[in-house]
Amino acid sequence: MSNKMWAGRFSKEVDERVNDFNSSISFDARMYKQDIEGSVAHATMLGECGIIDPEESKTIVKGLKEILSDIEEGKLHFDPNAEDIHMFVEAELTSRLGATGKRLHTARSRNDQVALDIRLYLREEIKEIKELVRKLIETVMVLAENNLTTVMPGYTHLQRAQPITFAHHVLCYAQMLLRDMGRLDDTYKRMNVLPLGSCALAGTTYPINRERVRELLGFDEVMMNSLDGVSDRDFCIELACAISILMMHLSRFSEEIVLWCSWEFKFVELDDAYATGSSIMPQKKNPDITELIRGKTGRVYGDLTTLLTMMKGLSLAYNKDMQEDKEAIFDAVDTVKLCLTTFIPMLETMRVIPENMRKAAANGFINATDCADYLVKKGIPFRDAYKITGTLVAKCIENNTTLEELPIEEYKKMCETFDSDIYDAISLESCVMQRKSQGGPAPEAVKEQLEYLRKKLDEK
Ligand code: ARG
16 A cells, blocks of 8 residues: 555555655755744644634644654654655654644645745745855955055956055945845845745635734735745745855955965965865965855856746646755755855955055056046146056156156156156055045045945844
8 A cells, every 4th residue: 555645546656766756855854844833833823713623733733843853853864755845744743643643734735835935944044144244244344444555456357457445445345245135135025925825726715814824924925826826936036046146246256366366466365274285286375265166156056047947937836847946046045155154264364465465556557547637637638638648658668667757857748737746646645545536445435435334234
């Protein structure tokens, strides 16, 4: 005799390979807590509404709680032959309570049950990811506070462009990460809607009270279309998308750290605890963590693509294809948490080398715009000033010198307006200090940015 729930309808045992192929317990067992939490709320509501006997409802709730503590204490192990976590918990309950356990699944389907469990599970994950992002922003802010006057070259096309400070540079990542927190909040809002009560797809004839279940489980609203309740996985896609963007930010930051660690830059040095050596080249100290984060970003994009592709051809409502959602979204969540947990202490212990940043800023005519602006402030139209400075730069390159070292006579030869105060105007420090515009690199502007970030973080 088959032990499957649906044995009555079938005349044969399911093929063992099909059994394994169908089973999701190996990856959905992690939702055991949420599954039980959802069932407790459902059973409570069934009892309150008189759909099952209130005494039996209490027995079920007690039984479920015992199953939960037995799992957590390691007394109860998941049966790898169970089809999924939902079947496992229900079968366990029935083996403990007999007929009473069999009443739990009244006015419910695994279709709305699984939709509920994933939402409950991911809701918690979002909170954790958000706190990690907050921690990372705070780490970046400390790095900025310590480097308000650390001059470095700002780049476009990876060519030295204009001088900025290290504080200004890293705070760019704080802004990206702040938007990531916003995206996680948005995802949470749309995820926090109750699907339970949609049942298989068409609701139920039992007088259920969905509002009560919503309240018990802390959802903001109830899903208003039962087909949508069981066939929607937008919340997984949205989360995978938010995580993908977050990973993209971590990956860009990582790429820069890889560059900065190279001997060509040597702007920073990673702590020995966060770098690795080579098995053959004794001199090597490799930024493996950052490279792995860059690599894992591709993997998370893969998860997002899996989800989008999985959903795009599905007719309403539930289809078994949707069982594939879990491995993809769990992988995205696990990966981003792993990356953040490693990246944060790596950044905290990273040593900044201001001398090398300054050296890199001092060459490469990074102050050419300031030289042109000097003329503009003395009345020359910008386009003319731009041309004069360009010619001076060409001359410097030809004579293997810099704008700082070029004698005043050479300046005057190009344009009478130049005076000896040009050297002050193009010194790296004044180039940075003068860029006081809102959002700019001058320390006072960066301090304003830090205050802004602090305020935004406090609101989140
Ligand atoms: N393990 C299934 C999943 O993850 C649960 C829902 C099964 N529903 C069904 N009608 N077969 O999607």
